[in-house]
Amino acid sequence: MRGRSDVLELAILGLLQETPMHGYELRKRLNLLLGSFRALSYGSLYPCLKGLVERGLIVGSDASQTPPPHALSGKRARIVYELTADGKEHLAQILASSGPTTWEDEHFDVRFAFFAQTDAETRLRILEGRRTRLTERLENVRQSAVRTRERLDEYTLELQRHGLEQVEREVRWLDGLIDNERGTRRGTTDGDGRPAGPTTADDAAASQH
Known part of the structure; x- marks a missing residue:
């Protein structure tokens, strides 16, 4: 894409x-x-x-x-x-x-929305690629924070901290999803025969402890 x-x-x-x-x-x-x-x-x-x-x-x-009641009003059928x-x-x-495009912010969201229609191995590759991309981004932001901390005001520092927390939270979420996919990729299904759903964000966070 x-x-x-x-x-x-x-x-x-x-x-x-x-x-x-x-x-x-x-x-x-x-x-x-x-x-x-x-x-x-x-x-x-x-x-x-x-x-x-x-x-x-x-x-x-x-x-x-048959023509709808509003057909003569010029409305679109x-x-x-x-x-x-x-x-x-x-x-x-x-x-x-x-x-790689499937790991980017905008593309990943839509691909993830259709994971129920995606095979397990492809889901796992996309999740691992997304995690790698975010881990690289996290390291870059951390390095930038160290270099610029002395020159930033308190509000910019707070915004930077907020951004770091968001990325860290998504990496933990991805870790939980990846663990779940590795456990279900060999054909584990739920009651109606579809792939089992992802772990929740709370489950992902719990898996880190």
Whole structure:
């Protein structure tokens, strides 16, 4: 994945893998998935949907065969989108990838949201890559803090400390998830046959003691 459009495409394909949806429902689900700080407008969603349709990855159809009551009012008819066979294959290829971009902040969030559709070995590679990336970041921030401590005011130092704590907390969380994946990658499943869910943040923190 190369940028924000790739993240949006993955999010759309992953959600449609779960169930067909019309644009309004997709927008609500995407806002929940991507977070309110990346809330989507229809201006970004529909061009992406159009591009996916043109590439044959999804198909749209009218929600009903008869005109809705508001048909004469000029309102947009609801189009329900679903994955095509090519779309399912394309999504599977994306979810099987685990390169460096999958460890980055924006990409990791979306990939993690679809871990239930991702095989155990790929999940583990992404989690380990993310941990490595954050560990490197943590060391760089610590070194910078030592070099600049004498020149920073108390508020900047507090912000720096807060940032360090956030990264340290995520590394502990990743440690717990990695331990969980290593224990379940050989086929351990929950009651409905899907991969067992991740440990909680509290579980991850407890595992450090």
